[in-house]
Amino acid sequence: MTDIQAQIDVLPGLDPGAQLLEVNDLHVEFRTRDGVSHAVNGANFRLEPGETLAILGESGCGKSVTAQAIMGILDSPPGYVTRGEVKYRGVDLLQLKEAERRKVRANRIAMIFQDALSALNPVFSVGFQLAELFRKHRGMSRQDAKKRSIELLDQVRIPAARERIGDYPHQFSGGMRQRVMIAMALALDPEILIADEPTTALDVTVQAQIMGLLAELQRERDMGLILITHDMGVVADVADRISVMYAGKVVEEAPVYDIYARPAHPYTKALLSSIPRLDMKGQQLSVIKGLPPALNAIPAGCAFHPRCAYARDQCRQDPPPPAYDVALGRTARCHFWREVIGDE
């Protein structure tokens, strides 16, 4: 019997009283044949138990890469973490050896992915893929692991869990597969769950069910949830705080209510005005001009300036805007945040 839970508790420097998760100045780059792409350029955020942090941004802004860097599952090569800290309860995960880091995964920090069909191994039954966690991390016997797996499938409300345990991923519907993914992520009672676009691939009605399930399970377990999405609608319903990412940087971080009421960064503002709203029926929907920058050619100064209505000379020059404190627990990387926030 190997009890990995016990081994994590003796991780050097682990302090149960410390911040649950703290990401400081995280930098990730991809080294490809065509040059170096700076996917993440100084991401910062914190997470408390029971809190839901949404990371919001267009595709290619570095949000998924950030999540993978936290998990330590970046494909490397080509991806490398070049700078920064990922502190879980005071321990910098980036400094751990792979063998120690591995024990943190699934046990303390778990992750679910966008497309559950490709994220589950097609040639093993879901029972095998669930039981594997208990057998490898908890040293359980086959029977015990199977029993626990069935309980888990019950918890994520898969009907007739006992009969379906031997089924293969392709035999489940999209929503049921994502439930299996969630069961797998929660199997070892992690303190942090990272959900990377968990509902993007699903129908709208199923989306709501899955988000509801996630929220409920989070409440039960007092888990910290990082929700990665590009969907402002999803965010408004479930998130406590929001980090908006653009070109690999967190450009604005704020409680969810504040950000919807008074965005402090022009990019956030542009994102918000591109959501269709009932009360704006008949008006033209605004879109953000231009494209996000290529990550191997990020503009100097503020990366958003080529698309920004507020941009002035200062924005086009280095150094890029620092994270200005807008209010308590609220930052924005815009030189002219006062103007932006007061503009409405």
Next chain:
Amino acid sequence: MFRYLIRRLLQMVLTFFGATFIVYALMFANQTDPIQALAGERPITDSQRLALTERYHLDEPFLGQYWHYMKGLLTGDFGISLTNRKISEMMADAWPVTIRLALIAIVIVAIVAIVAGVISGIRRGGTFDNVTLVLTLVVLSMPIVVLAPLARLVFGIQLGWFPPTATRDAGFYELLLPALVLGSLVVATELRVTRSAVAENLRSDYVRTARAKGLTRQRVVGVHVLRNSLIPVVTLIGVDLGNLMSGAIVTEGVFNIPGVGFNLFRAIKTEDGPLVVGFVSVLVIVFLMVNLLVDLLYAALDPRIRYE
């Protein structure tokens, strides 16, 4: 699973009749003198001519001849050689050593292809991978008629590491060199397919999930990736068997191993038509059977097929 099985079986029946019909038609249809064709360039007596006509029902219409031939095949009667030996007996004599040879070759191939293929797939672009790629290319382009005689010359005769010939009761050591020659025919493709399957699977989403589950690298590669990568490798076995059969004719001929291939080799050289037809027909049947087994194995490995 059931529908898949039925479909495969129907396909196999079709292929079986198609293939044997082609073989038979090639031998006998539209020949001005089918008996002389059977005997090749050797002179043939009137009594032999009579016996062959009766044996192959050459006085009946073509489809009737084919019918008799199929009946013979299915009841284990493969005919009589021009030297008046029962082909079924010659076969029974020849199979054991051929099977031993093939087994040694297959085990070597499986080990080399999977181990080297997995390493290459993981370290794509690395030194090991590049060396393996060049080596497989060289092996891939070595015709068996080059490889078998040269291997025998260098390792069997000049260096003397292995016996240059083998007997009917040859053991592991005597068969090792010919088995290596035989195996080299299929090892390159198997290795390359393993390599690209592993490389492709390593980039798949489920591998990321497996890593996120905190599994060790050995388990991610050895269980999750390997199991998926074996599927294309298994489907190759059927094709490989055809190559092995072809290879066995030359290899057994060159090394004088009195197996099935050697008998066929000799039959071709001595222009013994009935012997060629008999042996080829049986090998075609074996080939089709193994391909059916491979299809079943494929279904066992890939649940997406099983529940089609």
Next chain:
Amino acid sequence: MSDPQAVTTAESAVGRDKPRSLAGDAWRDLRRNKIFWVAAVLVTVFVVMAIVPAVFGAGDPRDCALSRQHDGPSGNAFFGYDFQGCDVYAKAVYGARNSILVGLLSTLLAGTIGLIMGLTAGYFGGWVDAVLSRGIDVVLGLPFLLAAIVLARRLSSDPSNNGFWAVIVTLGFLGWTTAARVMRSSVIASKNQDYVAAARMLGSGPARLMMKHILPNSTAAFIVVLTILLGTNIATEATLTFLGVGLKGDAISWGIMINEAGPNVRTAAEPLVWPSVFLALTVLAFIMLGDAVRDAFDPKLR
């Protein structure tokens, strides 16, 4: 694969600066590939050897004298003399012509059959496709060399010919399946693309559609298959010849040389070694060429 999106964005951004065609990209890749250059040089050497063997300073391959049987290498005959006292070097050089001719012609034949079968099956679909695909299954259901032995033996049973055309027809009629499959699947893939559908709605007939829109998209894969087939056909010709159902009589061929040298290998190794080396290098050259071209057109797996 959905991630990392960052990388794909970066790559497409690079692509935007400098528009490149698939063929241009492939050629750029090929030029950097050492294997391609080795293959190209070898192919050139053997093709020249096949066309003008005299360039290589070889003597007359048919000038044989038993008195020179198994004489060792000398200034006159670099690789010595064989069992019949023929110049091994001269025979090896002159042997290139038959190998390459048989390879080329049989590949052309296989390619033509494959092209027609694949286009027809892919374009018309339905029962036509079903029948042709089963046909492919049946041919693939035959172990290649076994079928080739029977067919070649049948075609060359007339002792007056030296088996040249028999081998070509054999290899052509048994070797078209891969080409047909490649053609079929690329036709099916491009048939469903919007611009082909648009052309069809504008009233292009099947023949015109295939020539103008579908074929150009399939050429790369088709050429790769044929290049590799050329290599394997040369190897199979040698094997059939070695077994005695390929080229025969007074034809000069590497397969015959290897076959004849076999029994005497203990007294003289050169007559076995050199035709083997020539044959292996030729096959290697074509297979390497096909391999390099495929990698250039399909860089995903490099």
